[in-house]
Amino acid sequence: MADNAKPISTGDFKPVTAADRSHLDSEKISAPSLTFLQDSWRRLRKNKAAMIALIVLIILFILAFGSGFFETHNPNATNPNLANLPPKIPGIDINGFNGTIMQSGTRVNAYAQAHAGNAYYLLGTDYLGRDLFSRILYGTRISLEIALIASFFDLAFGVVYGIVSGWMGGRVDTIMQRIIEIMLSIPNLVVMVLLILVLKPGMSAIIYSIAITSWINMARLVRAQTLELKNQEFILAARALGESSLKISFKHLLPNLSSVIIINLMFTIPTAIFFEAFLSYIGIGISAPQASLGTLINDGQKNFQFLPYQMWYPAIVLSVLMIAFNILGDGLRDSFDPKSRE
Amino acid sequence: MVKYLGKRIFYIILTLFIVSTITFFLMKFMPGTPLTNQAKLTPSQIHQIYKQYGLDKPVWQQYLVYLAGVVHGNFGVSFQFSNQAVSYLIGSRMGPSLIIGGQGMIVGVLLGLVLGSLGAVKANTWIDTTSTIVSILLVSIPSFVLAVLLQYYLGLKLRWFPIADWGGFIYTVLPTMALAASPLAETARFMRTEMVDVLSSDYIELAKAKGLGKVGIIYHHALRNSLIPIITIIGPLTVNIMTGSMVVENIFSVPGIGEQFVKSVLTNDYPTIMGLTIVYCAMLCVVLLITDILYGLIDPRIRLSGQSN
Amino acid sequence: MENNQNVLEVRNLKINFNTYAGTVKAIRDVSFDLRKGETLAIVGESGSGKTVTTRSIMGLNSPNAVIAGGSIMFKNQDLLKKSRKQMDAIRGNNIAEIFQDPMTSLDPTMKIGKQIAEPLIIHKGMKREKAYAQALEMMKLVGIENAEQRINNYPHQFSGGMRQRIVIAIALVNYPEILIADEPTTALDVTIQAQILDLMKELQTKTNTSIIFITHDLGVVAGMADRVAVMYAGKIVEYGTVDEIFYNPKHPYTWGLLNSMPTMDTSGTELPSIPGTPPDLLDPPKGDAFAARNKYALEIDTKQQPPFFKVSDTHYAATWLLDPRAPKMTPPEQIIERQKHYAKLTHEAIDEHKDKHVEEQEEQL
Numbered sequence A: 001m002a003d004n005a006k007p008i009s010t011g012d013f014k015p016v017t018a019a020d021r022s023h024l025d026s027e028k029i030s031a032p033s034l035t036f037l038q039d040s041w042r043r044l045r046k047n048k049a050a051m052i053a054l055i056v057l058i059i060l061f062i063l064a065f066g067s068g069f070f071e072t073h074n075p076n077a078t079n080p081n082l083a084n085l086p087p088k089i090p091g092i093d094i095n096g097f098n099g100t101i102m103q104s105g106t107r108v109n110a111y112a113q114a115h116a117g118n119a120y121y122l123l124g125t126d127y128l129g130r131d132l133f134s135r136i137l138y139g140t141r142i143s144l145e146i147a148l149i150a151s152f153f154d155l156a157f158g159v160v161y162g163i164v165s166g167w168m169g170g171r172v173d174t175i176m177q178r179i180i181e182i183m184l185s186i187p188n189l190v191v192m193v194l195l196i197l198v199l200k201p202g203m204s205a206i207i208y209s210i211a212i213t214s215w216i217n218m219a220r221l222v223r224a225q226t227l228e229l230k231n232q233e234f235i236l237a238a239r240a241l242g243e244s245s246l247k248i249s250f251k252h253l254l255p256n257l258s259s260v261i262i263i264n265l266m267f268t269i270p271t272a273i274f275f276e277a278f279l280s281y282i283g284i285g286i287s288a289p290q291a292s293l294g295t296l297i298n299d300g301q302k303n304f305q306f307l308p309y310q311m312w313y314p315a316i317v318l319s320v321l322m323i324a325f326n327i328l329g330d331g332l333r334d335s336f337d338p339k340s341r342e
Numbered sequence B: 001m002v003k004y005l006g007k008r009i010f011y012i013i014l015t016l017f018i019v020s021t022i023t024f025f026l027m028k029f030m031p032g033t034p035l036t037n038q039a040k041l042t043p044s045q046i047h048q049i050y051k052q053y054g055l056d057k058p059v060w061q062q063y064l065v066y067l068a069g070v071v072h073g074n075f076g077v078s079f080q081f082s083n084q085a086v087s088y089l090i091g092s093r094m095g096p097s098l099i100i101g102g103q104g105m106i107v108g109v110l111l112g113l114v115l116g117s118l119g120a121v122k123a124n125t126w127i128d129t130t131s132t133i134v135s136i137l138l139v140s141i142p143s144f145v146l147a148v149l150l151q152y153y154l155g156l157k158l159r160w161f162p163i164a165d166w167g168g169f170i171y172t173v174l175p176t177m178a179l180a181a182s183p184l185a186e187t188a189r190f191m192r193t194e195m196v197d198v199l200s201s202d203y204i205e206l207a208k209a210k211g212l213g214k215v216g217i218i219y220h221h222a223l224r225n226s227l228i229p230i231i232t233i234i235g236p237l238t239v240n241i242m243t244g245s246m247v248v249e250n251i252f253s254v255p256g257i258g259e260q261f262v263k264s265v266l267t268n269d270y271p272t273i274m275g276l277t278i279v280y281c282a283m284l285c286v287v288l289l290i291t292d293i294l295y296g297l298i299d300p301r302i303r304l305s306g307q308s309n
Numbered sequence C: 001m002e003n004n005q006n007v008l009e010v011r012n013l014k015i016n017f018n019t020y021a022g023t024v025k026a027i028r029d030v031s032f033d034l035r036k037g038e039t040l041a042i043v044g045e046s047g048s049g050k051t052v053t054t055r056s057i058m059g060l061n062s063p064n065a066v067i068a069g070g071s072i073m074f075k076n077q078d079l080l081k082k083s084r085k086q087m088d089a090i091r092g093n094n095i096a097e098i099f100q101d102p103m104t105s106l107d108p109t110m111k112i113g114k115q116i117a118e119p120l121i122i123h124k125g126m127k128r129e130k131a132y133a134q135a136l137e138m139m140k141l142v143g144i145e146n147a148e149q150r151i152n153n154y155p156h157q158f159s160g161g162m163r164q165r166i167v168i169a170i171a172l173v174n175y176p177e178i179l180i181a182d183e184p185t186t187a188l189d190v191t192i193q194a195q196i197l198d199l200m201k202e203l204q205t206k207t208n209t210s211i212i213f214i215t216h217d218l219g220v221v222a223g224m225a226d227r228v229a230v231m232y233a234g235k236i237v238e239y240g241t242v243d244e245i246f247y248n249p250k251h252p253y254t255w256g257l258l259n260s261m262p263t264m265d266t267s268g269t270e271l272p273s274i275p276g277t278p279p280d281l282l283d284p285p286k287g288d289a290f291a292a293r294n295k296y297a298l299e300i301d302t303k304q305q306p307p308f309f310k311v312s313d314t315h316y317a318a319t320w321l322l323d324p325r326a327p328k329m330t331p332p333e334q335i336i337e338r339q340k341h342y343a344k345l346t347h348e349a350i351d352e353h354k355d356k357h358v359e360e361q362e363e364q365l
């Protein structure tokens, strides 16, 4: 025992005063206690994949919503003379980015052939000579707008529906659950298509159809969690004190529902983005000449064999968007789940 | 059990009734009639065609006629193919969809189970990482992108499979692969979470305390307990397959109901859209019913509470 | 008679956990013996390291645990040095464990007959029929009525108390030398608790198993244990026979535990619990870990950990209060009462002890 090395004096055997003891105790408070959200955020920050996903999303957001600054061309301006030009990035001389293309076995400068002069298109042009880069940025913006709108309905409708259903219980709950069950036995896409047919294809039709389908999962999860919380002591105490249901919802329920809500939101978003792209891809979504990642992929697919970049770039952006949201969602779920704490 | 079944079937019928009603009245608001695609006609010809489709009667009568038809599996006549009954159209296209959808579901779920359990058993190793990356990729890449890539690389470039059309088994391979991606990824993710949960449960701890080895624990206790809840995601997976089939069938020219649905939507063929909507809902309801019953049969906890009720 | 009767010897056990916040020193130099046929209770507030101690014996600590030192000798072999395969052969065979919550410790999708038979099939290589027959015997032994029918039932068809009986049957089906019971009654109703404790005592006399009985509740210890070890912040602070701990406690922490325990005398009065919280094991204090909560703390407690002071041959306590240089302290009133009671008891006990010896010898004949 190394500790014993120190000689013990008799003075050491006098009692410690209560004040000194409390001092002993306070010295020991080393790790500051974190709130639940801070704690989750700390864990999320340690998750490399989730942080990369978050950064990618932030960059995409900035590019898409600041597209006025980044767009090199008007996304809808056609220029038949300069159709189907390959990507050309000034100063980079790598095949695929230097404006050259393989034509019957030899590599030719497509820009020179089209007499494009000094013009360049970062990701090339489509069959109408529209700048693909600008169109992809525009399509990304549509996707992100859809994401925001879907989140809004998830929160405004799904969360409220879930809380009301779980909180009220009884008959109200039964009826509200029946409605959800019926909604669940119709494939979402079918509901969307029917609505879009009634409302005429376009952005607003897509928004309505996403609004009507996106909240269901949120409502179910929030209801389940509310049912669980409802009988917990702090809620019972608040009820016994006569606090109004509305106040309890905001003060006690919502903070405890926050992790469920955030996690589910992160899965609603990629679903909504997928459905917009899907509808636009099959031709009843965003209508021409506006760009959406779905329409861009559909356009590019027709020329995929000869001008693969026309489908690859929008497809990559759409996939990256989905992957980033899914990874971030996974990361959030892990960081909110107390079970995964080490 | 019989009572439960009766109740469930009643709700299915109610659901289908509501769906038929809503689609019927939605379609009544639609622009366009069977005549949209046809050139100038004389009033008597128009009257003739309206009569053919029953459009000369008041709306409520049309509704009752339609409902009576639905009960008998008669969804009216297609606008697009003027002399074909919608029910015949759907019937003749059901086979290919069921084949690629069923294959996609089976392949996807089985591979997903393997991938998910590997990820859980080897949690936090490179195997887990790989399994996670594969499932994230497959859940994120949209089915229409995947289908086009499969068609181009495995079909056109490598010539392993026909790029499109419908014939023998070989024609089903690429569509099946494209459809299997989503259930594969979802099953793997679900299975991994489920199994990690089970592996950290008290009864696995007790199994370890019994002296059961790692293989025994997984085989005797962990697998069954994590497999049972998988049944609950079959319903949502069916929805994914239905959605996916609409583009996948289109891309590979599979003559199925998914392709027909998109075609009908693009040509405003309302009777076919209505018929397919009801058929999709009916299929989903049946799948949900079967999975619920299956869950009850397999999970002893539910099995017994069902008996005592 | 003493030493060669030890079935388990834990020496200087040190267990750390690696966590994101640093190294948690959960077990800090724990030593104790378990003797044949006895029940050793390990008592302490939650978080004191009782479960980690038993997990170490079972070889079932979580992956982030690090054995920082010590040994656990069982049949002249160090369990800490055994491979996972070797431990598999011992677990459920020589050493078995009962867990806290019977509601979650049975596999919900497996018939209980199979769950009870499993250890027989694993360790004795028995055929199904034979293992089930023995499982049935075990079910009767632990008091499950209609065992013939219930062998095919699933866990959810049993009440909590019945489930704990099943867990006990699983643990005892191979007649292990050592049974570890980690708070086996904490999750049960009070009346059921007593039944389970009675059952364990009854089975112990039948099987001559040694029991390590973990609890945070001194109340259940009295009727159950032969000896008691009191644990605090990853260390044993006092150990002795059950009478010594109950009626002649020396460590202020034991005083605190006893004072917060309801007894016949205290019924009605308010129970004082020990104020304060256990120290942070990421950075344990230099001196006595209990000093900060100890009304009787001395200067030396803040500087140096107390060694074990001998009270009797069977009774040791790690507190500087027992140092000859320490000032005389008056324990709480209740403890004085207990000590008075103890003085009376020791006289009677000497006679009783003799009787017991006679009985034991008769049994063996």
Ligand SMILES: Nc1ncnc2c1ncn2[C@@H]1O[C@H](COP(=O)(O)OP(=O)(O)O)[C@@H](O)[C@H]1O
Pocket (backbone or CB within 6 Å): A342, C017, C018, C019, C024, C026, C044, C045, C046, C047, C048, C049, C050, C051, C052, C053, C062, C064, C065, C281
């Ligand atoms: N896997 C682990 N990782 C980190 N710390 C742990 C782990 N398991 C136990 N501990 C810590 O070890 C200490 C003792 O825990 P435990 O033995 O469970 O206490 P008891 O059973 O006495 O209530 C506690 O401080 C606990 O936080």
Ligand SMILES: [Mg+2]
Pocket (backbone or CB within 6 Å): C047, C050, C051
């Ligand atoms: Mg414990």
